[in-house]
Amino acid sequence: MATALMTAPTEISWVDRLRAEGPDGQAAVADLHALLLKAARFEVGRRAAELSHVRGGDEEDLAQQAADDALIAVLGKLDQFRGESRFTTWAYKFALLEAAVKVRRRAWQGREVPLEDEAWRALSDAGASAGRPAEDAELFAALREEVERLGPRQRQVLIAVALNGVPIDVLAERLGSTRGALYKSLHDARRKLREALAERGFRIETGGEEE
């Protein structure tokens, strides 16, 4: 079981080869780029439908850009590779991330972020679903009130990302922020909403991690 989690000789050799000077090091970098390009093409390929409305059919360009950016990231973080996974798995995640972010941003290029009205409609529809007990209507009305009480940034992120399905990387780009910073806003907003609804007597279970 632990075999895959230990630093195997091939993992050491990847790092050593990439640190080598001269032709050996250059060959290792070329091998790494090929590995990252494979992962980037995999990610762009599985997301091709998101780009179907985009003119140009430049999936290969996106994959190449993602591999190039991932190569810089991997080489810059080589000292952080702890050998707790295979080197290839560790490296793949950089290429997959770069490719996914590029596809999401390209797919949303020129698109408006949905307005609050669409989120309110979803909440109203959920609260008014046929056959639902009256408590649901009260719950969703209370939820809307509490969302409106959030600060502007938390409300904006919650509505765009959680309710309207805007990719967090797209919103981050438009707001000049990062995925991590926006997710913290979302996390804090969710915590406030849970606390507020609990104070109002609603018991919410949404299948969180069991402790």
Add this chain to the structure above:
Amino acid sequence: MDRDEILGKALGPGAPELTCEQCFEELDRYVELKLAGAAADERVPGMRAHLGGCPACAEDFNSLWDLVTREGD
């Protein structure tokens, strides 16, 4: 979206979770622990809750899982 889906998205997992940065840091280890049949959720606490709350990180996990498992076939 139905009732539970909206509540899940609006209120999140409601459990301690990793940040996006921590998730990315641990993603490869988490995937390989799962591949090895190890107790990944115990070894990387907060990962499962974060993947339940962050759609982008969940997609990153699914992509890495699919790529690595496809290579293992």
